[in-house]
Amino acid sequence: MGLLDSVLGALNNNAGTNDGAGGDPKAALIQAVLAMLANNQSGGLGGLLGNLQNAGLGQIVDSWIGTGQNQPISGEQVEQALGNDQLSGLAQAAGISEVDVAGHLSQILPGLVDHLTPNGQLPESDDNLGSQLGSLLGGLLGGKPA
Numbered sequence: 001m002g003l004l005d006s007v008l009g010a011l012n013n014n015a016g017t018n019d020g021a022g023g024d025p026k027a028a029l030i031q032a033v034l035a036m037l038a039n040n041q042s043g044g045l046g047g048l049l050g051n052l053q054n055a056g057l058g059q060i061v062d063s064w065i066g067t068g069q070n071q072p073i074s075g076e077q078v079e080q081a082l083g084n085d086q087l088s089g090l091a092q093a094a095g096i097s098e099v100d101v102a103g104h105l106s107q108i109l110p111g112l113v114d115h116l117t118p119n120g121q122l123p124e125s126d127d128n129l130g131s132q133l134g135s136l137l138g139g140l141l142g143g144k145p146a
Contacts, residue, residue: 025096029104032093033112045116045123048082055081064113067120073110075103 037045052061055077063071079087079102091101116123 025094025100026104026108028094029090029096029101030108030112032090033105033108035093036090045113049113049122051083051086052081057081061113064110065117065120065122070110070114073106075106078102078105078109 037048043050049061049065052058052073057073057077060071060073060077063069082102082105084098087101087105088098090105091098094101096104
């Protein structure tokens with residue numbers, strides 16, 4: 001879990017003292033989502049995608065995992081798939097309002113999942129996911145090493 005901890009720490013340092021009020025709310029939410037995936041809350045990446053698929057969004061999720069164009073998802077679809085408890089937890093962790101979290105996730109999730117599944121497949125292990133998260137973080141930080 002060391003790599004994942006360093007990824008999250010670097011993102012936190014990049015976000016500064018973002019308490020959700022002054023900084024970019026998407027950066028704080030990305031940090032909360034990465035923490036959720038890293039800590040395997042709700043089953044990690046597979047659990048998150050399973051929730052979306054179980055809500056009838058399998059075709060959308062498949063587009064994110066596949067190598068083609070990512071299909072969009074609405075905030076309402078995210079809200080229905082993840083439920084109030086999970087959204088509330090992410091909102092609290094990111095320091096943003098519960099009203100805004102689903103909308104922000106609808107913009108973040110397609111690219112995040114696409115990046116974490118570059119070959120059209122879920123990572124086979126937490127180590128692979130950690131590597132993917134590290135690479136993603138490098139992109140978010142403008143190419144700076146994590």
